[in-house]
Amino acid sequence: PIAALVEVGGVKIAKDDVVRESDPTNNVPDNIFSKIGLQLHRRDNHPIGILKNAIYDYFDTSYSSKFVKFDDLCPIVSVQQNFDEVLVPADHVSRSYNDTYYINADTVLRCHTSAHQAELLRDGHSYFLVTGDVYRRDSIDSTHYPVFHQMEGVRVFSPDEWEGSGADATSYAAMDLKKCLEGLARHLFGAVEMRWVDTYFPFTNPSFELEIYFQERWMEVLGCGVTEQEILSRNGRKDCVAWAFGLGLERLAMVLFDIPDIRLFWSTDQRFTSQFSEGKLGVKFKPFSKFPPCYKDVSFWISDSFTENNLCEVVRGIAGDLAEEVKLIDNFTNKKGMTSHCYRIAFRSMERSLTDDEINQLQWNVREAVQNKLHVTLR
Template sequence: MRKYLSIDLSRENFWFEELQKRNDVQSARIKRLLQLPDLTKKENSPVKILVDQILNLPRFTDFDLIEFPRIVSVEENFDLLNTPADHPSRRQTDTYYVAENYVLRTHTTTMWSFYLRNADILKTLKEEGHIQTLSRGIVFRKDEIDKNHFPAFHQIDGLYICERSRRLITQKDLEEVERDIAKSIFGEDVKYRFLVDSFPFTDPSVQMEVEFNGSWLEVVGSGLVHPQVLKNFGLDPAVYNGWAFGFGLDRLAMIKMGIPDIRILWSEDPRITSQFKDINSRYKEVSKYPPISRDISFVIDKDISLNNYYEIVRDLAKNLVEEVKLIDSYEDEKKFGKGKKSYTFRIVYRSPEKTLTNEEVNEIQEKIRYHTEKDLGAILR
């Protein structure tokens, strides 16, 4: 029988209260992200429809379901999961740091840090010889701006651990799980394949791809639980073994339901939300509102991550930007100075719900120009 575990949120509440005392740009971004709804729990959301399809699979009937905080420690999000100290995901240009040692969770795999340190769960493992859980929810990561990326997105993870004397877990066991997931989403006749991959917390690791509309699509990342990760949680890899999987839900929902722009997933427009009833729903365009493009060129220190610029655009344009496209970049020490680099971006404005005016766009663009200069020390061209 499925157990529902909800981790105490008092620590998250503490950090949320601390954020309210701050008025810097970074805290404003984090507060805005924390106000977003978790679409894995929102009715008529393509993301929730996908989650329900997976949760209702017969093989997952007895899997626990764990909820854990959105604000987690660096140890919980990275260290315990064997993430190398120099891994790019740890950088402030990739992850939202609430404080020096606390971040917005970057993946639902972080649930291991709560599930595998829960006293009741460890008791069950000792008494019954196995434990199993799923976790779904919203996660956060800094990224580029286009139709497929948004700083908040959704994932689902699965974890199974048992005594080796009970069962020796193999890659074949994991492939059977992934096959069931793929068939539940894409149908019994779906074609699939497995490719070698690499993740810090599994070894060996594999990636599952499915063929859909003539293309091979990455669906699930997975592997056998890494022995070092078991040790990190106080479990002897000579005694225990297991498998794990995890994957993004937003892109999968977009592919399955024919959604062309990730912002549509967040829409409250009833003309859009009413279209999604079940796993076979297909999106029909409400109206193709015209785009408005504006170019911006500037020179900044070449060591500055472009994610810093994308964050400025998100701050000011919200969901009115469809894409920020880099159309030119070059260095010229004589012209710009040592360590400087010139960039030209094309910002494409388009709302999925209304027609934008030139006046609206010009106002936003001027704010972006101002903050690019002020926040990045840029020289506008």
């Protein structure tokens, strides 16, 4: 199994189940591994790259090109960078193996671009944007995919900038942040209804989410806030105040380009890729087909260690991008205290119609893998 170990950026990654299962600290499956390095955000003709460039334009125009841009930082980072340096508490759920891809006990696939905040502050940057692929174990539906892209923005103020404004440093930064992001939303969407929602992040205080009203519902598009003083003082910016934001590029691109399913971003089908070109934000995607989904149910008695993320990983491992949605449709506990779950899996290709045989075979393989890997009892 030596050949199954691959090195990326000096870090050894297990490339197949055999190796992974012998190293319990590695939970990166093949289908995720194969996405590392694809860098959709660096393709000028891809919706993600087009959106990145449009956001760059906004910052270049509003801040006379002061923001330094990074879009090539390695997605393999230390636990320290991803969590400790942005003050994520030791017991925070995001650190769990159920939520984050670990390469080994000290190394992860970054789950957010905030992983680079501290090092860039230490390097002395006061205005920066970091764009990159991020990785999260999650459920399966049309807006969630285990690899997606974020852009992080950080702006540091020195005391002379807020002194004399009449506002205290924190309010000054919060006001500036909201003004900046409202401007960005208008730059991308034109006149759009938006609202601020208070929230919590370990690395900012106060923290906010920006939601925009789209297709008759409020959609969260970014998280942001005033950087925790601790992060600034640990990284050589003791007397300063700063704001930071992190936005999900897929979410925004789905809205701007009318892309109905997040899996399409990974499509190499010409009928998808040929519809987008450099500099053209918001050209509406014309679906080239609407193949019907096919639904299959699987029921089992769960074990204590069962999680929906693990199930989704197994389904994705078998069906790849043919898995469109995995949804819990029934859940009960019997008199003996055994709990049964029934999940409905939607299979659909974005590119072609699937045959009954093919789907039955997939479902058969899913059942087998669920049984073998998740320690559940099929019903």
